Amino acid sequence: MATIATMKTFLEPRFRVERDPERCIACQVCVNQCTFDVHRYDEERDEVLSVEQDCVGCHRCAAFCPANALTISRRPPPYGENANWSPGFMEDVIKQAETGGMLLTGMGNDRGYRVYWDHLVLNASQVTNPSIDPLREPMELTTFIGSKPDRVEFSGGNGNGAAKPLPPQVTLQLPVMFTALSYGAVSLHVQESLARAATEMGTLWNTGEGGLHPSLYRYGKNTIVQVASGRFGVHPAYLDAAAIVEIKIGQGAKPGIGGHLPGEKVSEDVSRTRMIPTGTDALSPAPQHDIYSIEDLAQLVHALKEATNYTKPVSVKIAAVHNSAAIASGMVRSGADMIVLDGLRGATGAAPKTIRDNVGIPIELALASVDTRLRQEGIRNLASLVICGGIRSSADVVKAVALGADAIYIGTAALVALGCHVCQQCHTGKCPWGICTSDPHLTKRINPDIGAQRLANLLRGWSLEIKEMLGGMGINALESLRGNRLHLRGVGLNGTELDILGVKHAGS
Amino acid sequence: MRDLSRVSNPYRDDKVMDACGLFGAIDLKGRRFSGERVIEAMANMRFRSNGLGGGFAVYGLYPEYAGQYALHVMFLSGEARRETEEFVRSKFALVHAEEVPTRPTEGVADPPLVWRYFVDAPERRVDGVSPDDYVVARVMEINTSIDGAFVFSSGKDMGVFKGVGYPEDIARFFRLEDYEGYLWTGHNRFPTNTPGWWGGAHPFSILDWTVIHNGEISSYGINRRYLEQFGYSCTMETDTEVVAYTVDLLIRRHNLPVEMAARVMAPLLWSEIERLPEAEQGLHRTLRQVYGSLLLNGPFAVIIAHRGEMVGLTDRIRLRPMVVGTKGDMLYIASEEAPIRLVCPDADETWIPKGGEPVVGRVGKTFRRMRLQPQPGRQTVKV
Numbered sequence: 049m050a051t052i053a054t055m056k057t058f059l060e061p062r063f064r065v066e067r068d069p070e071r072c073i074a075c076q077v078c079v080n081q082c083t084f085d086v087h088r089y090d091e092e093r094d095e096v097l098s099v100e101q102d103c104v105g106c107h108r109c110a111a112f113c114p115a116n117a118l119t120i121s122r123r124p125p126p127y128g129e130n131a132n133w134s135p136g137f138m139e140d141v142i143k144q145a146e147t148g149g150m151l152l153t154g155m156g157n158d159r160g161y162r163v164y165w166d167h168l169v170l171n172a173s174q175v176t177n178p179s180i181d182p183l184r185e186p187m188e189l190t191t192f193i194g195s196k197p198d199r200v201e202f203s204g205g206n207g208n209g210a211a212k213p214l215p216p217q218v219t220l221q222l223p224v225m226f227t228a229l230s231y232g233a234v235s236l237h238v239q240e241s242l243a244r245a246a247t248e249m250g251t252l253w254n255t256g257e258g259g260l261h262p263s264l265y266r267y268g269k270n271t272i273v274q275v276a277s278g279r280f281g282v283h284p285a286y287l288d289a290a291a292i293v294e295i296k297i298g299q300g301a302k303p304g305i306g307g308h309l310p311g312e313k314v315s316e317d318v319s320r321t322r323m324i325p326t327g328t329d330a331l332s333p334a335p336q337h338d339i340y341s342i343e344d345l346a347q348l349v350h351a352l353k354e355a356t357n358y359t360k361p362v363s364v365k366i367a368a369v370h371n372s373a374a375i376a377s378g379m380v381r382s383g384a385d386m387i388v389l390d391g392l393r394g395a396t397g398a399a400p401k402t403i404r405d406n407v408g409i410p411i412e413l414a415l416a417s418v419d420t421r422l423r424q425e426g427i428r429n430l431a432s433l434v435i436c437g438g439i440r441s442s443a444d445v446v447k448a449v450a451l452g453a454d455a456i457y458i459g460t461a462a463l464v465a466l467g468c469h470v471c472q473q474c475h476t477g478k479c480p481w482g483i484c485t486s487d488p489h490l491t492k493r494i495n496p497d498i499g500a501q502r503l504a505n506l507l508r509g510w511s512l513e514i515k516e517m518l519g520g521m522g523i524n525a526l527e528s529l530r531g532n533r534l535h536l537r538g539v540g541l542n543g544t545e546l547d548i549l550g551v552k553h554a555g556s
Numbered sequence: 557m558r559d560l561s562r563v564s565n566p567y568r569d570d571k572v573m574d575a576c577g578l579f580g581a582i583d584l585k586g587r588r589f590s591g592e593r594v595i596e597a598m599a600n601m602r603f604r605s606n607g608l609g610g611g612f613a614v615y616g617l618y619p620e621y622a623g624q625y626a627l628h629v630m631f632l633s634g635e636a637r638r639e640t641e642e643f644v645r646s647k648f649a650l651v652h653a654e655e656v657p658t659r660p661t662e663g664v665a666d667p668p669l670v671w672r673y674f675v676d677a678p679e680r681r682v683d684g685v686s687p688d689d690y691v692v693a694r695v696m697e698i699n700t701s702i703d704g705a706f707v708f709s710s711g712k713d714m715g716v717f718k719g720v721g722y723p724e725d726i727a728r729f730f731r732l733e734d735y736e737g738y739l740w741t742g743h744n745r746f747p748t749n750t751p752g753w754w755g756g757a758h759p760f761s762i763l764d765w766t767v768i769h770n771g772e773i774s775s776y777g778i779n780r781r782y783l784e785q786f787g788y789s790c791t792m793e794t795d796t797e798v799v800a801y802t803v804d805l806l807i808r809r810h811n812l813p814v815e816m817a818a819r820v821m822a823p824l825l826w827s828e829i830e831r832l833p834e835a836e837q838g839l840h841r842t843l844r845q846v847y848g849s850l851l852l853n854g855p856f857a858v859i860i861a862h863r864g865e866m867v868g869l870t871d872r873i874r875l876r877p878m879v880v881g882t883k884g885d886m887l888y889i890a891s892e893e894a895p896i897r898l899v900c901p902d903a904d905e906t907w908i909p910k911g912g913e914p915v916v917g918r919v920g921k922t923f924r925r926m927r928l929q930p931q932p933g934r935q936t937v938k939v
Contacts, residue, residue, distance in 0.1 A: 530778060
């Protein structure tokens, strides 16, 4: 069959770009800001014109327009009402009919799967128990990541002599960390912002699978380094620099497949950091090819512990899938000091849309079932449990801790703090906010001084809110909320959901 | 249907919530004294309770059977008693059995039948189970499998007496003025439900450990789930139960000294730990890291007792009251100063311990006030 070179697209614009001619001063800020070439300056008419077809709804132009002349809004779906053939499915079929490819996308699952955080409510003290005012009383969020033994042992036995040292522990001043965002997927300025904010707030950021740029080694004490299936940028100094080493098995946005970084994003600097040639695609294999089963994982865990002389916790991260509880139990038994579950709504720089939108399970259910299983097996204390994928607020964090999480990774929330408007174009490399791109012109849009401040502000704000919620519950140390599901109640959940979450329905 | 007359948490609340009055007295020379003054002290705090639970623990109670485990058992039927006695005879060497003497008392309604059995447990057996563990397992067996029978006291040379009513009435009912002991604790309560069941009153006891408790533990949910990992099943659904099991786990099974166990239940703040001398930081940090799930958060005051020892402890920001008094060899711990002054008008000293500061009285040891709080000195302020 002959391929026809040009084809009229049947896709209609998704956004309406309205320009108020009374306000527009034709300054061309929008022309310069838009990375999708929506705006164009017509010299003859001394007017700025827009091509709505290419607008992705990132709102960069509207936010930067000095005259507030631009309004970007969603166009009503062009198709007739149809609950089955909703616009998303229509558009996807049209795109594939026009390209014949797999649809790629960025960010997290945008489907309407139930968000359990929004069906869980928190408790507060009334009468029988005083609430605690965090403005007047100490309120402790300190969290330790690492394996805890069943009991404290003493050198002299029976409480005599010194307490025997524990396996390595890493201290967090609040239970929120920045999740894996690899160099190449995001820019160095973004990573620097994350690293500096984590250092300032006493928490950790995660390199993702793209190695650690030489300029960021100084933040090593606050860094989690990843070892993923591509082994990009893994070498002794990289492991030595970190606070925690994380083995990446899977990712919530694309369970079962590896990370893909297109060659266009592999610049000179990225190539040096990843230890691959410039311009080559960085394609992580779907599995780790030395891990085809649980005992293989145990070998890698222990190889990394050997390599780092048992001085730092080793983490294992998986995507939350159907048998997470059993898998997590195996991970703990294979020696992981921290296990990470990444849920259905976890985001990515690039993933096949069908995988992102259909594979994996909601993080709330995975968290609850894993915490419960590890307790049933009496091994919950042997590893810290960290979750990520869809945490949007301090309340989500508090609910996750009550369900059983030791700490929470945030990704999208951090990027939104930096400017991300969740337009889902990460895979294009054209991020208008300068976040998910390696284009040197665009990466300048993130100033690490300002970025670090915005991120630290977010954590500071959440930390205050978490303390306020804890105090309301009459709790002054986070460990007393961790796994304490009596402080949660479900609203509008069915019996099976309540059972899995281990919470009662509100009113009972 | 669940028999509501026999549960302490009839509505299946997250936990039973109550406010309470506590009193404890110990003669540090181990001399036995009558409980009359303890009963008076409890009556003095009557307004702290509403008649829905009172009880006492007495140590040095049975010198004539000091070597035997004394099982106090309440029965709701003659059938339960027959079944239990058969079980006791088959599992233990029964030395003596008798009904606990009682008298009809106004304010004490529908009492169960209460008996006591003095038994010997088999010595260490081939399977390595110690006599103590053997007794614990048999007590759990009776309490969970024999309908209408409940063992509420199982230690040596000590006993618990408790029921639904004001403690002074419960004391009259059990004729406590006839007994002597070197250590007494007493408890009254104001629960927010109406338990009709005598087993739900304090003290809670296993072996010779007893706990009386005033408070509502906000960390109950995780304390309970952590203890379940170690095989405890919290059948009573009260937060006092988790205090008792925490003490059992830390002190009896993990061999921690009581002062360290207190530091697990009411730890120093992280900022206080950082101000301790370098050498002490490790211990406090390790205890908190390992046993963080046993931190008892929220308001509580407890008096924990076992053979020869009485310990008072409040939560680390002291949200429930506790007063200590001394007079010669006597040490008193109470919810208020008034009952101490009532039974001991010329006390040498009374004071309110700091939150989380354990007060430990041991027979044969001079009482020393413990000050584990870091000394306020030079502090580094983080900017």
